[in-house]
Amino acid sequence: MQIFTCPFCGPRDETEFHFAAEAGKKRPIPAETVTDDEWAEYLYMNSASRGKAQEVWLHVTCGEFFLMTRDTVTRDVTAVTSLPGRNA
Amino acid sequence: MSGWRHSSIGSQIDRNTPLPFTFDGRPGSGFAGDTPASALLASGIRVLGRSFKYHRPRGLWGMGNEEPNAIFDVTEDGRTTPNVRSTTVMLRRNMALRSVNTAPDAARDRTGMLDLFNRFLPGGFYYKTFMAFGWMRWEPMIRRMAGLGRLDPGHCPPADIPQLNARCDLLVIGAGPAGLAAARAAARNGREVWLVDDAPEPGGSLRWRGGAIDGGDWREFTRDAIGAIIAAGGRILTGTTIWGAFDHGLFAAWERRDGSPDRLWRIRAAETVLATGAIERPLWFANNDLPGILSAEAALHYLSLYGAVAGRRILLATGNDASYPVAAALAQAGCDVTLADARADAPAAPDGVKHLGAARLTQAHGRNSVAGAVVDGRVIETDAILVSGGYTPSVHLHCQAGGKLDWDTGSDSLIPRPGSSALWVAGAVNGSFGLARALAEGHAAGGGTGPAPRAAAGDWQFFPMRPDPDLRGRQWIDPQNDVTLKDVKLAAQEGYRSVEHLKRYTTLGMATDQGRSANFAGLATMAALTGRTIPETGTTTYRPPFSPVPLGVIGGLRRGDLFNAPKRLPLEIAHKARGAMFREYGGWLRPSVYGTDDEAVLAQQEALAARKSVGLYDASPLGKIEVIGPGAAELLDYCGYLRLSTLKPGRARYGFVLGETGIVHDDGVVFRLAENRFVVSASSSHAATVRMILEEARQDVFDPTKSFIHDVTAGFATLTVTGPKSRDLLIAANLPEALYDDANLPHMSVTETFWNGHSLRVARVSFTGDRSYEVTVPARHAPALYSALETARQEVSGRWIGMEAVMILRAEKGFILVGKDTDGLTMPHDLGWEAPREKRKDEYLGRRSLFTAEARRADRRQLVGLEIDGDAPLPTGAHLVPLEGQRRSLGFVTSSYFSPILGRPIALALVEGGRNRIGTELGVFHLGKIGRVRICDSCAFDPTWERLHA
Structure with missing residues (x-):
C-alpha cells in the first residue's frame, strides 16, 4: 500500500486516490480542426512508461487533482504539485 | 506406532494438565502446551492423513507452516474449521481432529488402491485424460476424491476481527537469535522496535537448540532484549505471522489470540529487519514420504519443547553439521541413533551415536510406517528416519518487497541479494548459520553500537544434497500435492522447463504449504535435467500471503451490513414508521413501496394514486452540487452538453454530462439560483463522479480561483410532491403563498424562501410528467417538513409512493435512467437530443467524439x-x-x-x-x-x- 502526498491534505493512503490521466497531454481544440486520429490519440494512447512517470492523480476525499512525479518500478514518489489550471 | 514421550524433557508442556482430544474419533491425550502435532507424535500415531492424489499414508514431517501432511479439520464447540495445520495451533481440551482426504479415516482409507494405478496418473494427467466427453463430466467425481478438508456450512465465523494500523521505527520479523540481537541493538539506541514472531514465544531456534549468549543462558539474553524493547516504547507480538510485504514499507500481520478474536495489523515501518530463519529440506530416496520420516530439525524441536520423540531406533541421514546436535540430543534422550552423513570428511560423531561416513540413503521400507532403510545397499532396521537436505532461507518477504536472490555456495542456498529490497537481512535467512554469526548480523542490522553479543563460534558446513534422477523407486518432491521426481522429469521432457511452467504443469509447490520443503528440490532437479545452474533456472514468484490467512482476518469487520454500507436517508425512521420496505438504489437505502403486501401490487397502486391525486416521495439522494463564483457559468458550459450560461436566474434546465468519449455519463437538472450560483442536481448514483468531472475541469481547464464546487447532497432533504393535486397539498401544508402561483413559479423554475425560520427551496421540475414540486430543506429540518406534508397529504387523500412506483411513472413518460436506459455506447443524440451537437460552436466535454464516423x-x-x-x-x-x-x-x-x-x-x-x-x-x-x-x-x-x- 503506497503513500501519496496530496498537496492540499498531506500524506495519505493510496486507497484515497484515483489515477486521472498522464500529465502533459494537451487537449486538441477546436473540435472542427481535430482529425479522428488526433482525437483517438488524445483519448486512448498512453506512454505507460516504465520508470519515471508524470501523472495527474485525484485525491478523492478532498477533490484535489494534482501532478505527481513517481517511478513506476521503485514506486518512489519524487514530487507532487497542484495543477496550474488556466494560469499555466 | 513408535513415537513416545520422554519422562522429563519438554520445556513447553505442563504435565500436570492433561488435555483429552480425539483423532479420527479415537481418544487421545496430550498436555497443556502441546500442539496437536506434538501430542500425536508422542502418542505414537503415525498415519495422520492421506495424500492428495494417490491416497498414500502420510505422517508428520515438520514443525511449522511448512508442514505438508498433518493437516486436520478441527471441531471445537460444534464448529469445524477445515485444513488447520496441526503444527501451528495449540492443543485445546476436547479438540476433535479429523484427518483430511480420507474415507473413513487415515488408518483405513478405502481409496488407497489409487496408488496402485500411479503409473497411469503422471503429471499433466488431468489435462491429457479428462478432456474426453468434456471436463465438466469428470470434475464432480474428481473433486469428491481429491482435495483436503470439508467445509462446515453451519460454521460462519463472526465478523469480529479488528484491523489496526501501527507505525514503528524498526520492524523486526522473526524473534530468533538474529532478530533478538537486532531488536535489542535498536531499542538500546532509543528506537521504537516492533518484534514479531509466529511462534507463541520469542527465541526462535534457541527454544529447541538452546545456547549460551554472552556467557549466560539464552533466556537471559531474550529477557534483556525484551526489556530493552519495552523500555524504548516498542512492542512484542508473538503468535503473529507477517504474511505480506507491500509498497512503501507496509507489512500485514495476523495476530492469533487465545480467547479473543484474532487481529490484523497494518504495520508501517521506517526500517525493517528480516530475520525469518530457514526451513529444513528433506532428502530424496525411494518411498521418502512414508510416515515416520521427519525433518531432523523438527525432531529436535519436538524433543526439546514437548518431550515427544519420533522413534526409538533412529536413522539420521544428513550432509551438514546442523544435524549433529540433533543426533546428540536424541542419543542422550535414550534413543539408538545412527548418523549417516553423506560427506566423506564428516566431523566426529557425538557420544553414543553410531556413525556412517560417505553414506547414502536410497530407500525406506515399510507399509504404513517406516520399518527399515537401505544405506549404501545395506538394510538398517529402524523405526524413524530423520533427514536433513540442508536449509532453504525464508526469503519470501524480501522477494515480495521486490528483492532479488543470489546463489550462495557456502550455505548451498539462494539468499537475498544485498540492497535489492529495502529490508535488512540477518541470520539464517541470509545463509548465515550458527549462533555467533546470527547474533553478529542481527546486531549490525539493528544498528548496534559496541560489540555484538557473543556465542561459541561454529559455522555449519553444508554438503549439497540433490535428488538423483537415476535412482530407482518413487521419490517424492512435493508430498502435499503428490508430485514425484518422475513428474518433474516428465515436465522437462515435454518442454515445461521454466519453473513457472513446471509449477503449473505438475502443481509442484501449489498446495497450502506453498512448497516450503518442496520447491528447492523441484527447481534443482529441473536445473540438473536441463543443464542449467540453479540461479539460471530461477524461482517462482513470491506473492502474499506467506502462509494461509483466514479470509475473516483479511475481511475484518467488513461483512454483511458493513460490507458496502449504503447511504441512509435523514427520514429513514419516519418512512419505516409508515411501513416502508427498503431497498438499495444507487448506493442509497430508499423505500421501494409502503406496506406489507406484494411489492409489485403495491407499486401499481402507488403509481395509480400518484396519477389520480398526489404522490409524495423522498428524493433526498438527488445530487446537490453547488457551483459558485464568477467562473461558474463558464465551467458548467464546458462540462455540460447544454449551455447553462444562457439560463436565467430562478430557472432550471435539463441536460447531460458527457465523458470525453461523448458517452452520456449522467443526466439531471441544473438550477440557477443567482447569477453566480448554480445547483447541479445530478442523479443520485452519479453525484460523486459528476462532482469530480466538474472539479477536474475547474482545476485543469479554468482559473480555479473563479469558481468553487461544493457537494451538499447529504446536508439537505428533498421531498417531492407529484400529481394533479400537488398544488393543493402545498396549500394544505401552509407552505409560503408565493409557491402556489404558476406565474411566479412556472414549470422548470426554482425559488428560495423562508419557512418556519429556515430556508426552503422549491423547484418545479418533474420526473413523472405530472405537475411536481421538489421541496428541499436543510437535513435537520426534514422531520418538520415531513410532518407538515404528511398532515396535508391526509387532507387531500394523497399517498406515499416508493421508488418502484416512481420507476413506473418515469417510464410512462419515457424519462431515462442513465445506465439502465443507456449503455456504454449511448450518445445524447441517440436519446433524441440533437440540438446542442448541431448548434453549439464552443468547446465542451466530449464534443469532438460526437462527430466521429461512429457517432454519425x-x-x-x-x-x-x-x-x-x-x-x-x-x-x-x-x-x-x-x-x-x-x-x-x-x-x-x-x-x-x-x-x-x-x-x-x-x-x-x-x-x-x-x-x-x-x-x-x-x-x-x-x-x-x-x-x-x-x-x-x-x-x-x-x-x-x-x-x-x-
Whole structure:
C-alpha cells in the first residue's frame, strides 16, 4: 500500500486516490480542426512508461487533482504539485 | 506406532494438565502446551492423513507452516474449521481432529488402491485424460476424491476481527537469535522496535537448540532484549505471522489470540529487519514420504519443547553439521541413533551415536510406517528416519518487497541479494548459520553500537544434497500435492522447463504449504535435467500471503451490513414508521413501496394514486452540487452538453454530462439560483463522479480561483410532491403563498424562501410528467417538513409512493435512467437530443467524439418505446430481432413495466436506427420464443405534456 502526498491534505493512503490521466497531454481544440486520429490519440494512447512517470492523480476525499512525479518500478514518489489550471 | 514421550524433557508442556482430544474419533491425550502435532507424535500415531492424489499414508514431517501432511479439520464447540495445520495451533481440551482426504479415516482409507494405478496418473494427467466427453463430466467425481478438508456450512465465523494500523521505527520479523540481537541493538539506541514472531514465544531456534549468549543462558539474553524493547516504547507480538510485504514499507500481520478474536495489523515501518530463519529440506530416496520420516530439525524441536520423540531406533541421514546436535540430543534422550552423513570428511560423531561416513540413503521400507532403510545397499532396521537436505532461507518477504536472490555456495542456498529490497537481512535467512554469526548480523542490522553479543563460534558446513534422477523407486518432491521426481522429469521432457511452467504443469509447490520443503528440490532437479545452474533456472514468484490467512482476518469487520454500507436517508425512521420496505438504489437505502403486501401490487397502486391525486416521495439522494463564483457559468458550459450560461436566474434546465468519449455519463437538472450560483442536481448514483468531472475541469481547464464546487447532497432533504393535486397539498401544508402561483413559479423554475425560520427551496421540475414540486430543506429540518406534508397529504387523500412506483411513472413518460436506459455506447443524440451537437460552436466535454464516423452512423441504437399486445410486460434485457431474414440483435429492452394508468404494458428500448422504425414491427426474442412488438415514441403517456401544468 503506497503513500501519496496530496498537496492540499498531506500524506495519505493510496486507497484515497484515483489515477486521472498522464500529465502533459494537451487537449486538441477546436473540435472542427481535430482529425479522428488526433482525437483517438488524445483519448486512448498512453506512454505507460516504465520508470519515471508524470501523472495527474485525484485525491478523492478532498477533490484535489494534482501532478505527481513517481517511478513506476521503485514506486518512489519524487514530487507532487497542484495543477496550474488556466494560469499555466 | 513408535513415537513416545520422554519422562522429563519438554520445556513447553505442563504435565500436570492433561488435555483429552480425539483423532479420527479415537481418544487421545496430550498436555497443556502441546500442539496437536506434538501430542500425536508422542502418542505414537503415525498415519495422520492421506495424500492428495494417490491416497498414500502420510505422517508428520515438520514443525511449522511448512508442514505438508498433518493437516486436520478441527471441531471445537460444534464448529469445524477445515485444513488447520496441526503444527501451528495449540492443543485445546476436547479438540476433535479429523484427518483430511480420507474415507473413513487415515488408518483405513478405502481409496488407497489409487496408488496402485500411479503409473497411469503422471503429471499433466488431468489435462491429457479428462478432456474426453468434456471436463465438466469428470470434475464432480474428481473433486469428491481429491482435495483436503470439508467445509462446515453451519460454521460462519463472526465478523469480529479488528484491523489496526501501527507505525514503528524498526520492524523486526522473526524473534530468533538474529532478530533478538537486532531488536535489542535498536531499542538500546532509543528506537521504537516492533518484534514479531509466529511462534507463541520469542527465541526462535534457541527454544529447541538452546545456547549460551554472552556467557549466560539464552533466556537471559531474550529477557534483556525484551526489556530493552519495552523500555524504548516498542512492542512484542508473538503468535503473529507477517504474511505480506507491500509498497512503501507496509507489512500485514495476523495476530492469533487465545480467547479473543484474532487481529490484523497494518504495520508501517521506517526500517525493517528480516530475520525469518530457514526451513529444513528433506532428502530424496525411494518411498521418502512414508510416515515416520521427519525433518531432523523438527525432531529436535519436538524433543526439546514437548518431550515427544519420533522413534526409538533412529536413522539420521544428513550432509551438514546442523544435524549433529540433533543426533546428540536424541542419543542422550535414550534413543539408538545412527548418523549417516553423506560427506566423506564428516566431523566426529557425538557420544553414543553410531556413525556412517560417505553414506547414502536410497530407500525406506515399510507399509504404513517406516520399518527399515537401505544405506549404501545395506538394510538398517529402524523405526524413524530423520533427514536433513540442508536449509532453504525464508526469503519470501524480501522477494515480495521486490528483492532479488543470489546463489550462495557456502550455505548451498539462494539468499537475498544485498540492497535489492529495502529490508535488512540477518541470520539464517541470509545463509548465515550458527549462533555467533546470527547474533553478529542481527546486531549490525539493528544498528548496534559496541560489540555484538557473543556465542561459541561454529559455522555449519553444508554438503549439497540433490535428488538423483537415476535412482530407482518413487521419490517424492512435493508430498502435499503428490508430485514425484518422475513428474518433474516428465515436465522437462515435454518442454515445461521454466519453473513457472513446471509449477503449473505438475502443481509442484501449489498446495497450502506453498512448497516450503518442496520447491528447492523441484527447481534443482529441473536445473540438473536441463543443464542449467540453479540461479539460471530461477524461482517462482513470491506473492502474499506467506502462509494461509483466514479470509475473516483479511475481511475484518467488513461483512454483511458493513460490507458496502449504503447511504441512509435523514427520514429513514419516519418512512419505516409508515411501513416502508427498503431497498438499495444507487448506493442509497430508499423505500421501494409502503406496506406489507406484494411489492409489485403495491407499486401499481402507488403509481395509480400518484396519477389520480398526489404522490409524495423522498428524493433526498438527488445530487446537490453547488457551483459558485464568477467562473461558474463558464465551467458548467464546458462540462455540460447544454449551455447553462444562457439560463436565467430562478430557472432550471435539463441536460447531460458527457465523458470525453461523448458517452452520456449522467443526466439531471441544473438550477440557477443567482447569477453566480448554480445547483447541479445530478442523479443520485452519479453525484460523486459528476462532482469530480466538474472539479477536474475547474482545476485543469479554468482559473480555479473563479469558481468553487461544493457537494451538499447529504446536508439537505428533498421531498417531492407529484400529481394533479400537488398544488393543493402545498396549500394544505401552509407552505409560503408565493409557491402556489404558476406565474411566479412556472414549470422548470426554482425559488428560495423562508419557512418556519429556515430556508426552503422549491423547484418545479418533474420526473413523472405530472405537475411536481421538489421541496428541499436543510437535513435537520426534514422531520418538520415531513410532518407538515404528511398532515396535508391526509387532507387531500394523497399517498406515499416508493421508488418502484416512481420507476413506473418515469417510464410512462419515457424519462431515462442513465445506465439502465443507456449503455456504454449511448450518445445524447441517440436519446433524441440533437440540438446542442448541431448548434453549439464552443468547446465542451466530449464534443469532438460526437462527430466521429461512429457517432454519425445512421444505424446507431436509439431510444424508442415499445407497444405490446396483451397484458404481460416484456422481459427487460430481451433482444429485438428482425421478423424476417437472418436473426441478429437490433437492440434490447431497457425498461419494462405494466402501466396502471394506461392499463397496458409499456417498455423502453435501444434499437438500431430506432426512430426511423417508429410504426413498424419487430420481433422480441426471449427464451427461444419470438414475440411481436411495435416501435413507438418513448413517451407513452400524456404525449402533449398537458399534465405538467394541470
